Amino acid sequence: KDLKKRYGKGSWVMITGGDSGQGKRYAIEFAKRGFNIILCGFPSSNIVTNHIKQKYHVETEVIECNFINAWKKDFFVDFEKAFKNHNISILVNNVGYRTGWKGYENMPDEEIKNTIASTVKPTINISLA
Numbered sequence: 437k438d439l440k441k442r443y444g445k446g447s448w449v450m451i452t453g454g455d456s457g458q459g460k461r462y463a464i465e466f467a468k469r470g471f472n473i474i475l476c477g478f479p480s481s482n483i484v485t486n487h488i489k490q491k492y493h494v495e496t497e498v499i500e501c502n503f504i505n506a507w508k509k510d511f512f513v514d515f516e517k518a519f520k521n522h523n524i525s526i527l528v529n530n531v532g533y534r535t536g537w538k539g540y541e542n543m544p545d546e547e548i549k550n551t552i553a554s555t556v557k558p559t560i561n562i563s564l565a
Contacts, residue, residue, distance in 0.1 A: 439466075439526075443471075451463050452503070470494060477501065479500050501514070
């Protein structure tokens, strides 16, 4: 499908957890297709956006955050601003929290809280932005 034609010129893709792995791959693939990119996550996302900007000549931005803080009151303010200021056509909610593949019954309470905060809360809040 021609996503660029479908969503129009100047479209943006927001990707959570885009500093490595699958998220980085999504960012590169969308940039190849001419989409502007917003990565949300660790400061290392800046390395990815700089690479994308130089190689694919699209606009890029980073919302630096740690998703284990998603439960905090003002965590999503920068996300809301991004949705107001950009034509965000696609959201790839890729963020995850690595727990070493332990079952919940073997995880400390803090790891369970961080898993929920970094995966469930962003899905709800970003989708509503």
